[in-house]
Amino acid sequence: MNALQSVSKTILMGPGPSCVHPRVYEALALPTIGHLDPRFINIMDEIKVMLRQIMGTKNEITLPMSGTGSAGMEAAFVNLVERGDKVLVLVNGVFGKRMVEVARRLGADVEELEFTWGTPVDPDVVAKKIKEKNWQIVAVVHAETSTGVRNPVEQLGKLVHEAGALYIVDAVTSLGGIPVEVDAIEADLCYSGTQKCLSCPPGLAPLTIGERAISKLKNRATKVPNWYLDISMIMDYWQGAKRAYHHTAPINMIYGLHAALSVVLEEGLPQAYARHQEMHERLVQGLESIGLTLPVDPQFRLPMLNAVTVPDGVDEAAIRRALLDTYNIEIGAGLGPLAGKIWRIGLMGYTAQKENVDLVVSALKNILKH
Amino acid sequence: MNALQSVSKTILMGPGPSCVHPRVYEALALPTIGHLDPRFINIMDEIKVMLRQIMGTKNEITLPMSGTGSAGMEAAFVNLVERGDKVLVLVNGVFGKRMVEVARRLGADVEELEFTWGTPVDPDVVAKKIKEKNWQIVAVVHAETSTGVRNPVEQLGKLVHEAGALYIVDAVTSLGGIPVEVDAIEADLCYSGTQKCLSCPPGLAPLTIGERAISKLKNRATKVPNWYLDISMIMDYWQGAKRAYHHTAPINMIYGLHAALSVVLEEGLPQAYARHQEMHERLVQGLESIGLTLPVDPQFRLPMLNAVTVPDGVDEAAIRRALLDTYNIEIGAGLGPLAGKIWRIGLMGYTAQKENVDLVVSALKNILKH
Numbered sequence: 001m002n003a004l005q006s007v008s009k010t011i012l013m014g015p016g017p018s019c020v021h022p023r024v025y026e027a028l029a030l031p032t033i034g035h036l037d038p039r040f041i042n043i044m045d046e047i048k049v050m051l052r053q054i055m056g057t058k059n060e061i062t063l064p065m066s067g068t069g070s071a072g073m074e075a076a077f078v079n080l081v082e083r084g085d086k087v088l089v090l091v092n093g094v095f096g097k098r099m100v101e102v103a104r105r106l107g108a109d110v111e112e113l114e115f116t117w118g119t120p121v122d123p124d125v126v127a128k129k130i131k132e133k134n135w136q137i138v139a140v141v142h143a144e145t146s147t148g149v150r151n152p153v154e155q156l157g158k159l160v161h162e163a164g165a166l167y168i169v170d171a172v173t174s175l176g177g178i179p180v181e182v183d184a185i186e187a188d189l190c191y192s193g194t195q196k197c198l199s200c201p202p203g204l205a206p207l208t209i210g211e212r213a214i215s216k217l218k219n220r221a222t223k224v225p226n227w228y229l230d231i232s233m234i235m236d237y238w239q240g241a242k243r244a245y246h247h248t249a250p251i252n253m254i255y256g257l258h259a260a261l262s263v264v265l266e267e268g269l270p271q272a273y274a275r276h277q278e279m280h281e282r283l284v285q286g287l288e289s290i291g292l293t294l295p296v297d298p299q300f301r302l303p304m305l306n307a308v309t310v311p312d313g314v315d316e317a318a319i320r321r322a323l324l325d326t327y328n329i330e331i332g333a334g335l336g337p338l339a340g341k342i343w344r345i346g347l348m349g350y351t352a353q354k355e356n357v358d359l360v361v362s363a364l365k366n367i368l369k370h
Numbered sequence: 371m372n373a374l375q376s377v378s379k380t381i382l383m384g385p386g387p388s389c390v391h392p393r394v395y396e397a398l399a400l401p402t403i404g405h406l407d408p409r410f411i412n413i414m415d416e417i418k419v420m421l422r423q424i425m426g427t428k429n430e431i432t433l434p435m436s437g438t439g440s441a442g443m444e445a446a447f448v449n450l451v452e453r454g455d456k457v458l459v460l461v462n463g464v465f466g467k468r469m470v471e472v473a474r475r476l477g478a479d480v481e482e483l484e485f486t487w488g489t490p491v492d493p494d495v496v497a498k499k500i501k502e503k504n505w506q507i508v509a510v511v512h513a514e515t516s517t518g519v520r521n522p523v524e525q526l527g528k529l530v531h532e533a534g535a536l537y538i539v540d541a542v543t544s545l546g547g548i549p550v551e552v553d554a555i556e557a558d559l560c561y562s563g564t565q566k567c568l569s570c571p572p573g574l575a576p577l578t579i580g581e582r583a584i585s586k587l588k589n590r591a592t593k594v595p596n597w598y599l600d601i602s603m604i605m606d607y608w609q610g611a612k613r614a615y616h617h618t619a620p621i622n623m624i625y626g627l628h629a630a631l632s633v634v635l636e637e638g639l640p641q642a643y644a645r646h647q648e649m650h651e652r653l654v655q656g657l658e659s660i661g662l663t664l665p666v667d668p669q670f671r672l673p674m675l676n677a678v679t680v681p682d683g684v685d686e687a688a689i690r691r692a693l694l695d696t697y698n699i700e701i702g703a704g705l706g707p708l709a710g711k712i713w714r715i716g717l718m719g720y721t722a723q724k725e726n727v728d729l730v731v732s733a734l735k736n737i738l739k740h
Contacts, residue, residue, distance in 0.1 A: 001420055001635075003412040004628050009401040017621055020402045028622055029399040031379040032390045032571045034700045042373040050371055066573070067437045067598060070617035074598040102597045195618055201402045203436070203573060203620035226596060227472045228437060228444040245705070247440035248565055250573035251387060252398055253623065255374060262371050330404045335615070 010324075011351070013360055014332035015145045015305060016173065017195035017202050018348035024200050027259035028252050035249040043258055044238060044249075050261035054269065055171070055190060055208050056181035062208040063238045064257055065229060066250050069172040069193025072205030073102055075229040076139075076168050076189050079209075079217050083107035085136040088129065088165070090121045092151070093144035094335045095170060103139070106225070117337060118147050118307070120300045123155040135165040136216075143174035145196075146335045148307035148344065149300050150178070157186035166213055172196060175206065176264050176349060177276045177304035188213040194253075197276065197304055199349030200260035203253040207231075264349075276303040279352040283345065286361030290368070295342065304352065306345040307338075311368070316340055319367055327363040329356075380694075381721070383730055384702035385515045385675060386543065387565035387572050388718035390626075394570050397629035398622050405619040413628055414608060414619075420631035424639065425541070425560060425578050426551035432578040433608045434627055435599060436620050439542040439563025442575030443472055445599040446509075446538050446559050449579075449587050453477035455506040458499065458535075460491045462521070463514035464705045465540060473509070476595070487707060488517050488677070490670045493525040505535040506586075513544035515566075516705045518677035518714065519670050520548070527556035536583055542566060545576065546634050547646045547674040547718060558583040564623075567646065567674055569719030570630035573623040577601075634719075646673040649722040653715065656731030660738065665712065674722065676715040677708075681738070686710055689737055697733040699726075 169187040176197030195202035280303035332344035539557040546567030565572035650673035702714035
């Protein structure tokens with residue numbers, strides 16, 4: 001069994017995973033120690049501090065869940081939803097749709113308010129909808145990875161709280177690439193993933209939960225119907241003096257996350273955001289110079305996830321295959337209704353470098369010529 | 371933030387994580403590639419083949435879930451339990467108790483049949499209990515990590531199927547250290563973890579599911595109330611031609627698992643089992659030579675997890691701390707009712723080496739003298 005031998009350095013310019021920072025690889029291969037080892041507890045404590053900074057929150061309970069970004073979404077809803085809860089999901093892409101599915105499976109009474117994919121959630125429409133019912137939860141995706149659209153999470157937070165609901169924000173793709181600022185946008189629960197702008201492999205879901213959401217969690221009529229992701233127990237392992245064993249933490253992935261967060265903070269958050277924006281502008285310019293267009297209105301574009309219209313008559317999958325086979329560059333396909341219509345070019349974390357931007361543009365130019 | 375610098379090679383002789391094989395560390399640090407990259411699909415395919423061998427099954431659906439061993443337990447119950455299902459859990463330690471909790475939270479009508487901790491589940495008692503109701507599911511832990519007891523999974527399988535129930539077996543600690551043989555013991559769903567006898571860090575839960583269980587899964591009246599762990603969707607990513615994206619696989623952990631499974635199969639399963647047994651006997655002999663005793667009856671002992679009675683008047687935590695501080699050896703404490711009464715010495719996977727056995731015995735001898 002030797003498929004591992006085929007693995008080689010690849011320029012990951014899809015919707016994630018993104019390129020991993022060399023220091024993260026080093027950290028992944030550090031010797032495994034025990035999940036109750038005092039040295040490991042220190043690593044956990046430092047991660048909480050760094051995550052709070054990057055997520056822009058003072059929330060005590062700010063920690064990585066032991067699963068990928070999708071486990072973060074599952075954790076958000078399974079901890080806060082009780083059967084019959086009225087949940088409003090603001091949808092403008094695949095990941096909003098996924099929220100609907102996750103919440104419905106948990107027995108929530110879910111309504112989705114859908115906006116045209118490729119355009120942002122409109123706060124005025126939300127303001128009206130929010131008055132229709134006594135929602136328990138309103139949820140939105142900050143950076144919709146399926147379309148490359150940025151949603152106005154700050155305006156929505158105020159609306160949600162005026163209505164007395166809890167506010168769940170998906171920051172899987174945004175964290176580290178644009179400001180998330182959990183406290184400023186008033187998110188009650190916000191989760192992310194490691195494999196986007198944090199330059200770490202997939203496997204963990206940073207999550208933060210504030211007082212209002214903790215209060216709902218603690219006052220549930222029924223236990224969280226998911227032992228593995230029950231935040232009320234997981235926090236006893238991550239906080240306090242006792243550090244009660246819950247499940248065995250994914251030690252080496254946690255090392256990787258520690259290194260990744262350090263790298264982000266050493267660069268500086270403003271600098272990281274500026275780099276993502278600059279590389280995005282460079283990419284747009286490059287793509288336009290070879291005749292490609294971006295379907296999303298410039299003011300709503302995400303810097304780290306660029307939807308690009310597939311030109312008429314072009315076999316989009318063949319282009320992606322050629323990029324991978326000839327240039328060792330991975331870009332993403334469209335999902336759902338956008339399959340075949342767009343490519344998704346990611347500029348996330350360590351991927352967001354001049355050389356990568358210039359390479360993907362020149363590679364696309366060469367391949368599309370043929 | 372520099373807590374990572376404190377990490378150093380540690381001899382992990384607790385209940386897991388165990389020592390990681392050098393080839394696994396190398397694999398963890400291989401360049402991340404995409405989760406839909408054809409090279410990654412090959413790695414997944416090889417993992418399925420290797421896992422089937424090690425788990426002793428022909429089940430098509432044999433794959434790692436994206437979470438730790440506890441996520442495997444969660445996946446087992448959440449996929450197979452529907453609200454109101456009658457579930458019988460055979461309990462003789464912490465992990466049996468955890469099964470009860472996981473199943474109850476999912477709305478199952480759970481009964482636990484408890485046996486004295488430190489003794490095995492008794493098939494004669496089970497045979498009677500099983501006739502009391504039309505159970506949908508019977509579950510047991512193969513290697514009870516909290517006590518070091520091996521349960522007779524082969525005899526139980528027959529009883530469960532005579533009664534027409536589905537049989538869930540937890541092989542978190544047993545897999546790779548003693549034969550699991552899923553098909554021979556007639557397990558309908560069996561899950562494990564990477565951080566025990568597979569010599570890989572924690573983070574994945576190998577799981578296999580057979581025809582009967584798949585049939586129950588496919589005929590559920592309601593969707594699996596856990597999107598992240600829904601095997602019916604995950605199998606579409608791991609099987610077949612289309613490889614539909616579900617969630618982003620934890621790429622580098624999957625590399626690590628591939629390397630770990632290769633290492634196990636290169637040594638050979640019979641050889642690996644013999645090594646665990648030999649090291650266990652060497653450890654028992656060593657411990658007895660310094661006056662320590664093991665509470666579990668020899669015929670029911672697990673080779674990879676050895677419960678050791680804490681001598682009267684000894685501060686068990688101080689001994690563990692001294693082992694870690696002075697000898698860089700981690701051993702485990704007792705859990706639940708056994709806290710303070712036993713140590714747990716693991717001989718799992720790469721940890722099960724002569725040098726480690728001899729070192730822990732001589733270290734204990736030195737520390738206990740003082």
